[in-house]
Amino acid sequence: MKPIIDPYGSELIADYQKLITDFGLEPFPANAFPNPNRLMRRNIIFAGRGLDAIAKAIREHKPYYVLTGIMPTAEKIHLGTKMVIEQVKYYQDHGAETYVLVADLEAAAAREVTLDEAKNRALAFHIPAYIALGLNPKKTTFYFQSENKQVMHLAYEFSHKITLNEFRAVYGNADPARILSALTQAGDILYPQLAKRMPGIIPTGPDQDPHLRLARDIVRRSRDRKFIMPSSSYHKFMPALNGAMKMSKSHPESYVELPEEASSIKKKINRALTGGRDTLEEHKRLGAAIEKDMVFELLKFHLIEDDQELQRIHGSYKAGTMASGEIKRIAIERLTAFMADFEKKLDAARKLVDRLGFVRFT
């Protein structure tokens, strides 16, 4: 299977092919995975490492795991996180043991929040949000980094497996905080294998690849541990609504948060950069400059599940028979509906988290 709508947007963002070449990544083999999800089909999940091992585990119904993290400093999550959770859900639905770590230690170490605040924030929002986005709480192991001694022990052990210069080659910066954080992440990545030797996948952005490279180097040097090399998949970045390379915290108009109010969604989409032409006449004649259209990106990344529907919109918009006002209307309608659904599920998940007896910290 070829990716269906890949060419339409990647040039907006970055040269993903160059990333693949420069870092020796594997192009994501969507055809090796059963029932690939929207992100896989559209080549938004574009690359990774060790993907054959995961596809094989799925095909052969062998044990494997998927792992992601929560950084409980922020009070909301953004659409990039939603993409990761959709990937985690895909693997969970295809037999993966699911681990979600709360990076409370890292959040607290920067002293932006206390350890208890970090934990409680994760319990009050992030964990329910991940459940609202589709994770099955009964099939997901949530853990706090600060409570997980085995992860700390692995970090300690792994510190003996890498020199400062090697660390610098992977990360550039090699300050003590970075080193401790990276070793702890390597501990998180391999922690599920302490219980069971199995392949595991970390779906994330390509900016997180250094952590995977470090973890894979450590596996090579820890033969007595007999770890299986961890795998990863990388998603493209949803471009900012204003057309910038990446969404940015310092420009709230550039991204949509979860949750976000309907009025704010409407305003942001209406102000987004589109490929509409200056006049209606010109738009009809030339068609939309769809490769510059952030609202179409939003439909493609998040809001239109059906590939044929997306193809139709793409066709009409590019042909100039659909105006940019129309595509904005579709995006506002879908995103508002999605958000209402998310908030309803978030409320339910909060009650569930309480009921399941997750401990609050004082």
Next chain:
Amino acid sequence: MKPIIDPYGSELIADYQKLITDFGLEPFPANAFPNPNRLMRRNIIFAGRGLDAIAKAIREHKPYYVLTGIMPTAEKIHLGTKMVIEQVKYYQDHGAETYVLVADLEAAAAREVTLDEAKNRALAFHIPAYIALGLNPKKTTFYFQSENKQVMHLAYEFSHKITLNEFRAVYGNADPARILSALTQAGDILYPQLAKRMPGIIPTGPDQDPHLRLARDIVRRSRDRKFIMPSSSYHKFMPALNGAMKMSKSHPESYVELPEEASSIKKKINRALTGGRDTLEEHKRLGAAIEKDMVFELLKFHLIEDDQELQRIHGSYKAGTMASGEIKRIAIERLTAFMADFEKKLDAARKLVDRLGFVRFT
């Protein structure tokens, strides 16, 4: 009070005055401490940092703590460790809350032993040995680094307080394993202050001063924590029996271990470097070259408690009326008696550790 027998041996070992000057240490103010012990009186404890705060806490009966560690890789301890425990006991007898950490994480990280082996070794030997050397088990908090999440959390937090270059300036080497180990040690040093803000002293060798400097730098940069600056005291190194600068694992004849058999003690002392002259006639005429005499050092550091008795031996030996055979005989007799007593106490302490319900690890 002036140190009583200081001048007799320090030149054997190293230029301790230069250490004090070069590293900005404080000379140890033995006269500020009530009933100074043998090591303090003889200026074997020669320097430290922040010692006034500790002397003041003792005088004013204010809370303070003393902390030391166990490295459970070795199967025995040596006389240098005995010196440290004697210091810890002094502070414990003078009101200090006493903490002894087992560096099982560090021992296991180097993969010389497993975490469980490290813990069990500490339980089977090191903890009983520390009790046999005088620590009151009911007044001592023993903890395993690997079980102490708060120490790990501090290490994580402290990683944000120091840059790589600062680390390198303190330690020379800044490999990840070193960094993690040093940050964990800083966590250990300050951990007792999480329960109670109070001064604390770490009695150790001057080679451990970098850990104290790091911990003190971290305190300066962690104002919100309101830690009190930790203090330290440093002991001179017992010279090797063969006259080398320091006892060395690769030369077992150069040091005495605890426990050690009587026959082995006898052999090692009989072969030790002494200040005896080549002939008895010469010895009587010139007196012993006592500044080169390792057996006299052993008496001074460890075996003769009474200062006047040590003075008498020093006088006779230097005057040539006591032969080196005689000083060896005294050392063998005392050390053999000490070792028999230690082994008896070690057996009792092992039973006590079992009875107190320290957990074995499987």
